[in-house]
Amino acid sequence: MEKVGIVGYYQVKLASDANYGRYEMIFEAVRGAIDHAGLKKKDITTVISATNDYYDGRTISNCFTVEVGGGYMADESKVEMDGAHAMLYGLMRILSGNHKLAVIWAGSMPSCFPYHSARLYETDPTWERPSALVTDISAGGFQMRAYMEKYGVSAEDIAKVVVKNKKNAAKNSLALPEAQMADITLSDVLNSEIFADPVTELMYAQPCDGVAALLLAPEHHALKITDKPVWITGVGWNQDPYYLGDRDLSRNKSMELAGKMAYDAASIKDPANEIDVAELSEAFAHEELIFAEALGLAEAGKASTLNSGIDGDIAINPSGGALGGNPPCATGLIRIIEAVKQLQGEANGYQVKNVKKAIASGQIGMCAQNNILYVLEGGGN
Amino acid sequence: MSKMTRRKSMEYIKKEYARTRTMPASWYLNSYKYKYNVTHMKPFLDKLKEGKLVGLQCSNCNRVSFPPKLVCGNCLIKPDRWVDLRETATIATYTITYLKDEATGKIIEKPIACIRQDGCDTTIITELAPEINYEDAYVGMPLKIHWADNLEGSLSDIKYYDVIDDKSKDMALREKK
Numbered sequence: 001m002e003k004v005g006i007v008g009y010y011q012v013k014l015a016s017d018a019n020y021g022r023y024e025m026i027f028e029a030v031r032g033a034i035d036h037a038g039l040k041k042k043d044i045t046t047v048i049s050a051t052n053d054y055y056d057g058r059t060i061s062n063c064f065t066v067e068v069g070g071g072y073m074a075d076e077s078k079v080e081m082d083g084a085h086a087m088l089y090g091l092m093r094i095l096s097g098n099h100k101l102a103v104i105w106a107g108s109m110p111s112c113f114p115y116h117s118a119r120l121y122e123t124d125p126t127w128e129r130p131s132a133l134v135t136d137i138s139a140g141g142f143q144m145r146a147y148m149e150k151y152g153v154s155a156e157d158i159a160k161v162v163v164k165n166k167k168n169a170a171k172n173s174l175a176l177p178e179a180q181m182a183d184i185t186l187s188d189v190l191n192s193e194i195f196a197d198p199v200t201e202l203m204y205a206q207p208c209d210g211v212a213a214l215l216l217a218p219e220h221h222a223l224k225i226t227d228k229p230v231w232i233t234g235v236g237w238n239q240d241p242y243y244l245g246d247r248d249l250s251r252n253k254s255m256e257l258a259g260k261m262a263y264d265a266a267s268i269k270d271p272a273n274e275i276d277v278a279e280l281s282e283a284f285a286h287e288e289l290i291f292a293e294a295l296g297l298a299e300a301g302k303a304s305t306l307n308s309g310i311d312g313d314i315a316i317n318p319s320g321g322a323l324g325g326n327p328p329c330a331t332g333l334i335r336i337i338e339a340v341k342q343l344q345g346e347a348n349g350y351q352v353k354n355v356k357k358a359i360a361s362g363q364i365g366m367c368a369q370n371n372i373l374y375v376l377e378g379g380g381n
Numbered sequence: 382m383s384k385m386t387r388r389k390s391m392e393y394i395k396k397e398y399a400r401t402r403t404m405p406a407s408w409y410l411n412s413y414k415y416k417y418n419v420t421h422m423k424p425f426l427d428k429l430k431e432g433k434l435v436g437l438q439c440s441n442c443n444r445v446s447f448p449p450k451l452v453c454g455n456c457l458i459k460p461d462r463w464v465d466l467r468e469t470a471t472i473a474t475y476t477i478t479y480l481k482d483e484a485t486g487k488i489i490e491k492p493i494a495c496i497r498q499d500g501c502d503t504t505i506i507t508e509l510a511p512e513i514n515y516e517d518a519y520v521g522m523p524l525k526i527h528w529a530d531n532l533e534g535s536l537s538d539i540k541y542y543d544v545i546d547d548k549s550k551d552m553a554l555r556e557k558k
């Protein structure tokens with residue numbers, strides 16, 4: 001596979017109720033990424049976005065973002081999933097050989113709509129919606145209990161993930177202010193409001209406003225733009241069935257298969273030793289542990305024993321992860337940007353030492369039904 | 382980072398000022414009509430009316446789904462073999478939700494569970510008997526179906542599940558009423 005490089009990025013600071021209109025926030029992210037790479041509008045040859053019509057309150061919502069997203073009179077398309085999936089589409093456009101620069105942008109503003117009601121429309125209209133038993137939160141409750149009981153993991157073990165990520169978020173100036181908790185304790189997490197037993201409020205990645213953008217270029221062009229592009233050396237993606245009753249919620253099979261595909265492409269044989277940083281899109285704290293196991297960073301049921309702090313054996317979510325702010329559609333793209341910062345040594349305040357290989361994931365659906373994983377290398381570090 | 386010239390176009394956007402107004406608006410998606418197939422459901426619902434449980438088995442991979450699935454995702458074919466299921470089941474996982482009643486503002490505690498009916502490979506998301514103390518519930522807990530008083534041939538015929546001590550007493554398939 002020809003090398004494709006990440007040559008620029010920008011993330012708007014996350015906010016629970018941002019003082020932005022939708023278009024200006026998208027513009028800030030896209031213009032910010034173009035400026036970061038020192039490029040111009042005319043350098044853009046393709047634009048791929050990830051938003052959701054329901055979240056945007058408009059159908060075919062990308063038709064309104066032509067100017068602000070950089071897509072004016074350009075090759076443009078949209079993915080109704082996570083930004084990490086939009087990047088996959090952009091990667092394919094670059095690999096087609098027809099493009100020199102892809103803009104990938106993604107994000108939404110949950111301050112404008114009832115997020116949990118919107119998620120309810122994700123449930124099956126004939127089976128599940130009438131009884132309203134399944135919501136995005138109760139699905140997380142099912143998943144957390146299934147994982148805890150299968151492996152004897154305690155709620156404290158899962159609360160430790162929250163403490164780590166919220167403390168990491170406190171060092172990340174772009175994280176959601178409400179999620180930046182430098183002094184958080186285990187008992188704060190366990191005693192926060194109960195959402196769906198055993199999930200408590202702080203174990204849930206709070207949806208917030210945010211947009212992020214990232215630029216891709218083919219190898220020869222990437223090297224003209226920057227001295228330290230980050231190379232995509234592997235990508236894998238996979239999809240579980242929608243119906244929760246079809247799945248073993250104590251593990252995540254789609255992430256296992258996505259990881260295998262990405263690792264094969266990047267020739268990674270021993271992920272626990274080869275990978276230095278993992279930025280994983282965890283909608284709930286326990287998902288970080290399930291993903292770490294699915295990706296071979298820990299044995300099944302043992303992820304809670306990992307030393308996954310910024311100075312640990314393998315740093316997981318040094319940026320704070322989605323627990324540091326979860327802008328729907330942008331979360332996975334932000335994980336990729338954070339992994340890029342780590343590889344380039346630009347994660348000010350939460351930089352992991354000596355990063356050579358990083359992974360970043362995005363997810364979509366109830367209990368992380370669909371997962372996508374990237375292996376990233378380079379960055380001049 | 383860049384070899385090329387930096388632009389300054391971002392600077393104005395950093396200033397703090399009230400740059401938004403909000404306009405309330407509605408989006409009438411509630412009026413959607415969902416069309417769905419019932420062909421694969423009919424025998425299942427007919428059996429419920431008789432107080433019997435059946436799962437739908439894929440004749441290729443032998444996976445049994447309950448409730449029945451239109452298509453086996455594993456094989457991309459329509460499962461077509463009906464198999465009788467026992468009345469006993471097991472908790473696969475459960476959670477307790479706390480939802481605010483919009484009318485009264487009261488928080489309603491609502492336990493819900495994924496339950497695996499014995500003899501099938503999928504779980505059904507439903508409720509347990511109200512008298513069950515959830516502090517005592519656990520994954521793997523044995524259960525037995527509690528039928529509604531009047532069977533109508535719909536999913537609501539499964540009122541909820543009762544806890545049982547010993548599944549061996551319920552090994553026989555339910556006799557026709």
Ligand SMILES: [Zn+2]
Binds near residue numbers: 441442453456
């Ligand atoms: Zn099959």
